[in-house]
Amino acid sequence: MDTIRGLGRPQACAAATLNGSVARPSHAGPPAISRSRYLAAVGALFALFNSARVLAYLPTIWAVMATGDSGQHSLWTWFTFFGGNATMAIWLWEQNGRRCNAAIAASVGNALMCLGIIAVIAWTRL
Template sequence: MITLTLRAVRTDAKPAAPMPAPTRLPANSLYLRLLTWSFTLFNSVRVFAYLPTIWAIQQHGASDQHSLLTWITFAGANASMALWLFEQNGRRIHRAVIVNVGNALMCTAIVLVIASHRLGH
């Protein structure tokens, strides 16, 4: 059997203080400019960082050293992030979208190389 207990709620209590608004930095702040450029730099370099993995699998055929599920997940995460950024920014393509598309394409290339080696053997 279930018993419900009702409690009286005081209506004369003071309301909680409102949460302070988040602090926003000016769009032209040095911090935001550095953050934007470091994002662009490191994520652009990351596009090229996939090349040694592709080359190693092609050269040595050791596709069993790489998880197909992991690379499919990375490709999907980068592709969905690119689409999310595109939608969140008024359906505009900007550097973050382009960088995520590039990373998704490189992860997809690794998936294809791994799959081709596994199907070929």
């Protein structure tokens, strides 16, 4: 995929910005909310839903432990989910100046829950 000036952004994303800020049509009125409030809301929603997702892993763990049957669960899939969550946490950590925030904590929690499911699946297959 082509990037503009080595910024690592696809052209489609970078084309919509001008000097790092979103280009707005000249006829557009003021935004409904400030950019900082918008970013805070998106961050809070990300943390909320990803924190809730941590709890959503529990029924899978309980079901596999109760039945001892993990035949319908793919270790490859759960390792992929673990990798996605772990690398998201690392990427967020780096993008946030190596400071923790709720989104990073939620991603770490999701990665740990994936590891828990991997452990339960592996245990039932021994």
